[in-house]
Amino acid sequence: MFIQLLTSLFLFALPFLFLIITKSKKPSTPPSPSIFPKSYPIIGSYFAVKSNQSNRMQWITQILQSSPSATFTLHHLFGHRQILTANPANVQHILKTHFDNYQKGPFSRSTLFDFLGNGIFNVDGESWKFQRQVSSHEFNTKSLRKFVQTVVDTELHDRLIPMFSEAASAKTVLDLQEILQRFAFDNVCKIAFGFDPACLLPSLPQAQFAEAFEDATNLSSQRFRTFHSIAWKIKRFFNIGSEKRLNIAVFQVRDFAKKIVREKKQELADKSSLESVDLLSRFLQSGHSDENFVTDIVISFILAGRDTTSAALTWFFWLVHKHPEVENEILKEIKDKSDMPVFEEVKDMVYTHASLCECMRLYPPVPADSKLAMDDDILPDGTVVKKGTLMTYHPYAMGRMEKIWGSDWADFKPERWLERDEAGKWSFVGRDPYTYPVFQAGPRICLGKEMAFLQMKRVVAGVLRRYKVVPAVEDGFQPEFLVYLTSKMKGGFPVRVEDRGQLD
Numbered sequence: 372m373f374i375q376l377l378t379s380l381f382l383f384a385l386p387f388l389f390l391i392i393t394k395s396k397k398p399s400t401p402p403s404p405s406i407f408p409k410s411y412p413i414i415g416s417y418f419a420v421k422s423n424q425s426n427r428m429q430w431i432t433q434i435l436q437s438s439p440s441a442t443f444t445l446h447h448l449f450g451h452r453q454i455l456t457a458n459p460a461n462v463q464h465i466l467k468t469h470f471d472n473y474q475k476g477p478f479s480r481s482t483l484f485d486f487l488g489n490g491i492f493n494v495d496g497e498s499w500k501f502q503r504q505v506s507s508h509e510f511n512t513k514s515l516r517k518f519v520q521t522v523v524d525t526e527l528h529d530r531l532i533p534m535f536s537e538a539a540s541a542k543t544v545l546d547l548q549e550i551l552q553r554f555a556f557d558n559v560c561k562i563a564f565g566f567d568p569a570c571l572l573p574s575l576p577q578a579q580f581a582e583a584f585e586d587a588t589n590l591s592s593q594r595f596r597t598f599h600s601i602a603w604k605i606k607r608f609f610n611i612g613s614e615k616r617l618n619i620a621v622f623q624v625r626d627f628a629k630k631i632v633r634e635k636k637q638e639l640a641d642k643s644s645l646e647s648v649d650l651l652s653r654f655l656q657s658g659h660s661d662e663n664f665v666t667d668i669v670i671s672f673i674l675a676g677r678d679t680t681s682a683a684l685t686w687f688f689w690l691v692h693k694h695p696e697v698e699n700e701i702l703k704e705i706k707d708k709s710d711m712p713v714f715e716e717v718k719d720m721v722y723t724h725a726s727l728c729e730c731m732r733l734y735p736p737v738p739a740d741s742k743l744a745m746d747d748d749i750l751p752d753g754t755v756v757k758k759g760t761l762m763t764y765h766p767y768a769m770g771r772m773e774k775i776w777g778s779d780w781a782d783f784k785p786e787r788w789l790e791r792d793e794a795g796k797w798s799f800v801g802r803d804p805y806t807y808p809v810f811q812a813g814p815r816i817c818l819g820k821e822m823a824f825l826q827m828k829r830v831v832a833g834v835l836r837r838y839k840v841v842p843a844v845e846d847g848f849q850p851e852f853l854v855y856l857t858s859k860m861k862g863g864f865p866v867r868v869e870d871r872g873q874l875d
Contacts, residue, residue, distance in 0.1 A: 406437050408445070415446030417598060424596060428738055428854055431455055432768040440752040441772060448599055453741075453761040457768040459775070460751040463805035465742060465762055467813035473762055476743025482600065483856075485607075485621050486591040489664055490671030502668060503818065505657050509563070509650045510818050516714045519825050522561045524713055526554060527833045530571040535838050537573065539870045544843045546863040547688060549575075551681035551830075556581060558826065559676025563650040564631050564669065565638075583623035584673065590617040592855040628669040632662055678857040679736040680823050684830060685864050686734035687727060688840045689850060690783050697726055697785055698835070705832050717828040721797045725788035727827055728807075732776070733783065735809045736857050738767035766809050767852075775806055839869040 408419030423430040434443050434455070441457040456462065465473045474495040487493040491502040508514075531554055538545050553570040556578075560566045570578050590613050594603045606614040635651050650672065654665055691698045700722050708716045741763040748756040756762070773780055776787070789797045804812035810820045817823075834840065842848070843865040851861035 406433050407443070408434075410446040413449065415448055415451070417448055420445070420447070421598065427596075428767050428852060431739075431765060432457075432771050435765060435768045436772065440754070441768075441774065442750065442752055442754050444754070451759075451761070452757065453763060454750075454754060454756060455763050455765060455768075456750070456754075457765045457772050458750075458752055459769070459803070459806045461754070462764045462769075462808055462812065464751050465764060466805065466808065466811065466815065469748060470814050472745050472748055473742035474745060476745070478600070478743060478761065479741060482594045483591055485617065486587050486624070487671055487674070488667035490667035492671050492674070493667075499815075501657075501659075502654075503815075505653050506650060506672075506818055508653060510822060514562075515822055515825060518558075518562050518822060519714050519717060519829055522558055523826050523829045526557050526561075526571065527829065530554070530557070530573075531830070532833060532837065534571070534573055535834065535868045536870070539838060539868045542867065544865050544867055547840065547866045548681065548685045548860050548864040551684050552677060553578070553581070554830070555681040555826075556673070556677045559673055560631075563672050563676065564635065565649040565651065566631050566634070579623060580627040583620045583627075584677070586616060586620035587624050588674065588678065588857070589855045590614075590620060624670060625666055628666045628673075629662060631669055632665050674856065675817075675819060680826055682736040682858050682860075683727065683731050683734070683823075684827055685860050686858075687730040687827070687831070688866070689842065689860070689864065690730050690733075691726070691835075692840060692842055694783050697783070700785070701726060701831065701835060705836050708832075709836070713829070714825075717825050717832065720828045720832065721799050722785060722789065723828050723831055724799055724824060725785040725797075727824065727831075728788050728801075728809075729783055729785045731809045732770040732807065734852060734858060735766040735770065737809070738852075738854055738858050739763055739765045740808075740811065764808060766807075769806070769808065837871065839871050841867045841869060843867050 408416040410416045420427075435441050435457040442461060443455050445453045445455060447453060456465075475493060476495075480493055483493050489498060491499060491506065494502070531550070534545075534550070537543075550571070553575070556570050557568055560568050568578070568580070570576070570581055593613060594600070597603050603614060606612050607618075610618060632651070632655075636655060639652060639655060651665070651669065654668055659665065691701065704720055704722045708719055711719065741761050744756050744758055744760045744762055746758050750756060769775060771780055788800055788802075790800050792798060801807075804810065804816060810817035810823075850864065853859040853861040
């Protein structure tokens with residue numbers, strides 16, 4: 372406690388220390404303005420980071436856009452360094468070539484442990500390998516077909532479409548972001564755990580777990596933005612402020628997840644064989660039946676399935692409304708594919724797929740991700756990496772790099788992902804995952820990538836075939852990109868739904 376007290380006193384004295392340092396280094400000529408933050412002894416670029424806290428994504432993007440190698444070293448308190456990069460060669464080096472040297476590490480692990488525990492997104496080594504191996508069985512073609520044809524289609528036709536139909540008739544305003552989160556939450560629980568939380572009932576029931584999950588996600592991510600980990604650790608020790616709220620939220624989340632685990636255990640004990648094997652059943656039958664460990668797995672997969680696809684779709688419907696020419700192309704594709712079976716329809720929606728990729732280029736569900744360097748290294752662009760350096764690759768900034776996407780990088784342009792054959796038919800032209808690391812890359816590339824695309828395309832086809840989604844906002848409104856563990860649209864996404872009649 373004595374060391375913690377000294378640290379707190381030092382942090383309190385930072386503003387005064389800053390004034391002393393800056394006064395002792397008066398320049399003889401006025402400094403030229405620069406996007407690159409100044410670094411001072413002991414405090415590093417603390418004040419630049421602090422002053423750009425509310426627009427951190429945009430600030431870092433401008434720094435990386437201005438850097439010749441799209442890489443910059445940010446100096447934090449007490450000599451800690453963070454290397455930020457939007458350089459595809461560096462990203463490949465970190466995520467693949469030198470994968471073993473760049474891990475989650477103790478900093479990220481301790482920051483997220485209360486929420487994610489030993490789940491797949493918060494561990495390295497053998498535990499990560501085991502969880503990934505067991506999980507991979509859930510993403511074969513048979514499982515994907517079942518997911519689209521039964522889980523997603525049922526949720527779409529029995530819950531989402533009737534809700535939109537009622538809203539269109541009553542001319543009511545819906546928060547599309549919340550609706551999509553509920554939709555995705557129901558889906559991930561059904562496919563991964565064989566459990567239906569029924570969050571998307573017409574009454575939009577108050578879901579204590581969903582609210583607690585949102586709080587736990589947001590409050591956990593706030594830990595990364597504190598000036599030093601000692602600040603949130605002191606609050607946690609005394610159980611005050613944001614840490615008290617996080618403690619309450621995590622308790623509610625874990626209590627809910629444990630109930631799912633216990634019910635599945637009982638189901639497995641009561642039946643000699645199950646009609647279908649879900650992800651949770653696979654883990655419980657793999658010899659790892661420790662309740663806390665399996666609970667961590669449940670929470671991690673809810674985070675992956677609920678927040679990422681709903682975030683991508685929220686921004687997608689905003690961009691499509693802003694670009695009617697894109698919406699018309701999507702509608703044309705939906706009409707052309709309407710006679711196909713559901714699974715084949717969504718797999719073959721090339722233009723819609725390109726539109727979703729373009730949306731996530733500009734608004735990635737996970738806008739930045741960090742690893743810790745286990746040993747000294749040198750990146751392909753010559754950047755020197757010291758052991759213990761935090762390495763952050765930046766999908767949000769990478770989607771805004773002229774060197775990667777050209778001078779029209781700011782335009783929403785699905786055609787950049789497409790080319791026409793001699794018959795005039797579109798074909799998809801992907802980018803390598805190190806240029807477009809929206810789903811990570813290398814050994815930790817997202818297992819659910821194809822499942823996410825299938826779900827999103829099915830929602831797009833099911834909704835736009837019948838309805839026009841119109842933002843219920845004032846002219847000139849520009850939504851704000853909000854970053855927690857995943858991205859959000861600040862304040863939700865209010866929309867009105869207009870019936871357009873069946874396309875087919």
